[in-house]
Amino acid sequence: MAGTYKYRIEPRDIDATLRARIYSIGDIVLQAAGDDADMLGFGVRDLNSGVGSDGVNASWVLSRMAVDMSRLPSRHEEIAVYTWISDYGRLMTTRNTVVADSSGQQIGAAVTQWAMIDLDTRKALDLSALAGKSASLVDREPPIERPRRLGALSSECALERSHTVVYSDIDFNGHAGSMKYLEWIIDTLPAGVVAGIGNGDADGGGTDDGGGVRFDINYLHEARLGEQLTICVGSDADGDHLFEIRNSEGAAICRAIISAVGTAASIRHK
Amino acid sequence: MAGTYKYRIEPRDIDATLRARIYSIGDIVLQAAGDDADMLGFGVRDLNSGVGSDGVNASWVLSRMAVDMSRLPSRHEEIAVYTWISDYGRLMTTRNTVVADSSGQQIGAAVTQWAMIDLDTRKALDLSALAGKSASLVDREPPIERPRRLGALSSECALERSHTVVYSDIDFNGHAGSMKYLEWIIDTLPAGVVAGIGNGDADGGGTDDGGGVRFDINYLHEARLGEQLTICVGSDADGDHLFEIRNSEGAAICRAIISAVGTAASIRHK
Numbered sequence: 340m341a342g343t344y345k346y347r348i349e350p351r352d353i354d355a356t357l358r359a360r361i362y363s364i365g366d367i368v369l370q371a372a373g374d375d376a377d378m379l380g381f382g383v384r385d386l387n388s389g390v391g392s393d394g395v396n397a398s399w400v401l402s403r404m405a406v407d408m409s410r411l412p413s414r415h416e417e418i419a420v421y422t423w424i425s426d427y428g429r430l431m432t433t434r435n436t437v438v439a440d441s442s443g444q445q446i447g448a449a450v451t452q453w454a455m456i457d458l459d460t461r462k463a464l465d466l467s468a469l470a471g472k473s474a475s476l477v478d479r480e481p482p483i484e485r486p487r488r489l490g491a492l493s494s495e496c497a498l499e500r501s502h503t504v505v506y507s508d509i510d511f512n513g514h515a516g517s518m519k520y521l522e523w524i525i526d527t528l529p530a531g532v533v534a535g536i537g538n539g540d541a542d543g544g545g546t547d548d549g550g551g552v553r554f555d556i557n558y559l560h561e562a563r564l565g566e567q568l569t570i571c572v573g574s575d576a577d578g579d580h581l582f583e584i585r586n587s588e589g590a591a592i593c594r595a596i597i598s599a600v601g602t603a604a605s606i607r608h609k
Numbered sequence: 610m611a612g613t614y615k616y617r618i619e620p621r622d623i624d625a626t627l628r629a630r631i632y633s634i635g636d637i638v639l640q641a642a643g644d645d646a647d648m649l650g651f652g653v654r655d656l657n658s659g660v661g662s663d664g665v666n667a668s669w670v671l672s673r674m675a676v677d678m679s680r681l682p683s684r685h686e687e688i689a690v691y692t693w694i695s696d697y698g699r700l701m702t703t704r705n706t707v708v709a710d711s712s713g714q715q716i717g718a719a720v721t722q723w724a725m726i727d728l729d730t731r732k733a734l735d736l737s738a739l740a741g742k743s744a745s746l747v748d749r750e751p752p753i754e755r756p757r758r759l760g761a762l763s764s765e766c767a768l769e770r771s772h773t774v775v776y777s778d779i780d781f782n783g784h785a786g787s788m789k790y791l792e793w794i795i796d797t798l799p800a801g802v803v804a805g806i807g808n809g810d811a812d813g814g815g816t817d818d819g820g821g822v823r824f825d826i827n828y829l830h831e832a833r834l835g836e837q838l839t840i841c842v843g844s845d846a847d848g849d850h851l852f853e854i855r856n857s858e859g860a861a862i863c864r865a866i867i868s869a870v871g872t873a874a875s876i877r878h879k
Contacts (some may be wrong), residue, residue, distance in 0.1 A: 350643055351636050354776070355783040362777075366621050373620055414781065505796035506624070506803050507632075511684065513625040526775035530834060533776050564800060 341423035341477050342375040348416045358411040361536060361552060361597075362518040362525065365406055368436050368449045369517060371420040375434075379475045383511075386455070396458045400558075401451060401517045402431060403486035407553040408438070408447035411537040417441045423477035427466045430454055435481045448482035487555040489594040492583045496571035500527040504566045514561035520593045521556060524582045527570045532580070536597065553598050560592040568592070611693035611747050612648055614641040618686045628681040631806060631822060631867075632788040632795065635676055638706050638719045639787060641690040645704075649745045653781075656725070666728045670828075671721060671787045672701060673756035677823040678708070678717035681807040687711045693747035697736050700724055705751045718752035757825040759864040762853045766841035770797040774836045784831035790863045791826060794852045797840045802850070806867065823868050830862040838862070 352363040376382040376399065386397040412418050421437045431452050438447040455464045502523050510516035525533055537552040562568060566586060573581040579598040583591050622633035646652040646669065656667040682688050692706045701722050708717040725734045772793050780786035795803055807822040832838060836856060843851040849868040853861050 349640055350781055351640070351786065351788075353781050355779055355781060357781055360777070370619055370621070506798075506800065507630070507792045507796050509625055511620055511623050511625060511627055516621065518621075522777045526777050528776075530776065 341421060341479075342371070342378055344371040344374055344420045344422070346370075346418055346420065348412050348414055348418065350414065353414050356534070357414045358537065359413070359416075360525075361406070361408070361411065361554065362521040364408060364411065364438070364447065365404070365449075365518045365521060365554075367418070367420060368404075368406060368422075368438070368451070369401070371422045371436060372434050372451060375422050381475075395464065397455050397464055398458050398512065399453045400456050402454050403452045403488070403555070403557050404449065404517070405451075405483060405486040405553065405555045406447065406449040407483045407551070408537055409551045410446050411552070412440065412446065418446070419443075423479060424475055425477060425479060425481060427476070429465055429467060430463050432466055433481060433485065435479070437482050445482075450481045450483060450485050452486060483553075486557070487596065489555065489557045489581075489596060491591060492571060492573045492581055492594070494573040494581075496569075496573060498527060498529075498572035500570045502568045502570060504562050504564055504568065506564070508562070509564055514563050517556075517558065520558070520562070520584060521554065521595065523568070523570050523584065524572075524595055524597075527572055527582075528580070551599060554595060556593065556595040558593055560586070560590065562586070562592055611691060611749075612641070612645040614644055614690045614692070616640075616688055616690065618682050618684055618688065620684065623684050626804070627684045628807065629683070629686075630795075631676070631678070631681065631824065632791040634678060634681065634708070634717065635674070635719075635788045635791060635824075637688070637690060638674075638676060638692075638708070638721070639671070641692045641706060642704050642721060645692050651745075665734065667725050667734055668728050668782065669723045670726050672724050673722045673758070673825070673827050674719065674787070675721075675753060675756040675823065675825045676717065676719040677753045677821070678807055679821045680716050681822070682710065682716065688716070689713075693749060694745055695747060695749060695751055697746070699735055699737060700733050702736055703751060703755065705749070707752050720751045720753060720755050722756060753823075756827070757866065759825065759827045759851075759866060761861065762841060762843045762851055762864070764843040764851075766843060768797060768799075768842035770840045772838045772840060774832050774834055774838065776834070778832070779834055784833050787826075787828065790828070790832070790854060791824065791865065793838070793840050793854065794842075794865055794867075797842055797852075798850070821869060824865060826863065826865040828863055830856070830860065832856070832862055 346367050348359050352359050354360050383398055419439045424434050426433050431454055434451045436449040437445055440446050457464055504515055508515045508519045569585045571583045575581055579596055582595040584593040586592050616637050618629050622629050624630050643652060653668055689709045690706055694704050696703050701724055704721045706719040707715055710716050727734055774785055778785045778789045839855045841853045845851055849866055852865040854863040856862050
């Protein structure tokens with residue numbers, strides 16, 4: 340079973356270029372994921388009341404995400420988001436998303452990987468029971484390469500910014516919302532680099548790379564209200580931007596990469 | 610002429626209490642204002658192309674805003690926003706908004722006051738020409754007291770926080786979005802005070818004040834990317850929270866007050 344959800348790009352989703360912010364697209368992808376899980380009967384609200392996990396007070400936790408856009412939609416543009424689950428592992432399930440414009444043309448895609456945790460013990464739950472709910476599975480491969488597993492930043496921070504987690508960062512789960520990490524990352528980049536994202540120069544190298552952008556993000560630990568974080572920016576040999584968000588003890592809580600479409604990571608999209 | 614716009618409270622609109630954030634309601638009110646202005650033919654896009662102001666490259670600028678909610682809607686709740694213009698002054702027009710739940714019960718209201726500026730000279734334009742467009746006017750008084758004109762903070766800052774304006778703060782106008790100022794303000798308050806807003810203890814005094822909340826905000830100067838701001842929190846004799854946002858030269862760029870419903874400022878709502 341798969342669902343299609345429609346959204347309009349609203350003023351608060353766009354930046355000064357009048358195109359959607361990359362993390363607003365991420366929010367729309369996650370919103371569709373939530374709506375679809377609700378429809379299938381195992382959304383956050385169902386899990387909180389014990390459905391699907393033997394009475395355990397459970398919740399979905401986003402573990403990794405990749406979003407790959409060939410272009411960023413414009414102000415008031417109507418987009419359709421098509422989403423389906425392709426597989427359940429023991430500890431992780433894969434949800435796929437295709438983003439289309441109003442003519443049905445694909446303008447982007449996303450893959451998200453989710454774990455289910457017991458909210459009382461904060462431990463991951465076995466998803467084998469859900470795998471039995473085969474009606475929720477669609478036999479269609481992810482539309483882009485799955486989110487990359489990102490290792491520790493090997494280089495020094497070329498750029499660094501500190502951020503204290505505030506009220507507006509905290510979502511319904513009581514910790515920082517998934518797209519807030521990406522927002523902190525983008526807010527750390529120089530304005531000229533941000534302007535190039537999804538605008539023909541995603542890696543900030545000054546050359547036209549086709550207008551697309553892809554990000555991969557790995558979530559390692561949650562960030563809580565009042566936590567002091569450091570956002571560290573590095574780069575790899577391809578000139579892609581690498582990011583690591585560290586807590587006050589120096590431990591990585593999140594890693595990410597932002598790259599122009601056309602890297603190996605998104606080759607299946609081409 | 611008046612318009613009605615429907616919205617659903619999405620995951621990104623809510624906080625850990627599962628109710629809408631007060632500035633998300635503000636964003637929805639502003640979104641309806643934009644949609645309605647578009648429908649009437651003098652939205653930001655029309656103005657940018659010279660409609661309604663003799664070929665001048667103009668834009669609406671929010672000058673003052675008051676939002677008064679008797680309760681904050683919950684996750685996935687459908688709300689209807691009804692909006693109309695009640696008057697045009699020479700330099701300012703008044704737009705009114707009523708927020709209703711899905712049963713049609715009023716749960717809040719807002720009044721916004723707008724100036725029109727010439728984007729090239731940044732000077733205010735005379736609205737007399739628009740006043741002639743009488744079809745856009747509705748002979749219905751504002752549903753709550755108009756936004757209060759707030760004077761300089763007379764007390765010392767009881768609480769202070771600095772903020773550098775970043776990419777995520779900047780909206781389609783190229784400066785900080787109107788609701789970002791309120792977000793910075795709320796992010797400055799202690800968690801316990803924020804939790805009481807719209808939740809029976811809007812002034813943080815620890816006593817039940819009926820569950821409502823009202824904010825009044827005055828915009829004095831725009832905030833631009835990279836600006837260093839200070840958010841200063843004071844209070845008045847009623848225990849209401851007063852706020853002033855100052856730029857690096859110490860000049861106030863925004864003033865606001867957050868109060869429990871039932872103060873003199875919102876008496877017409879009762």
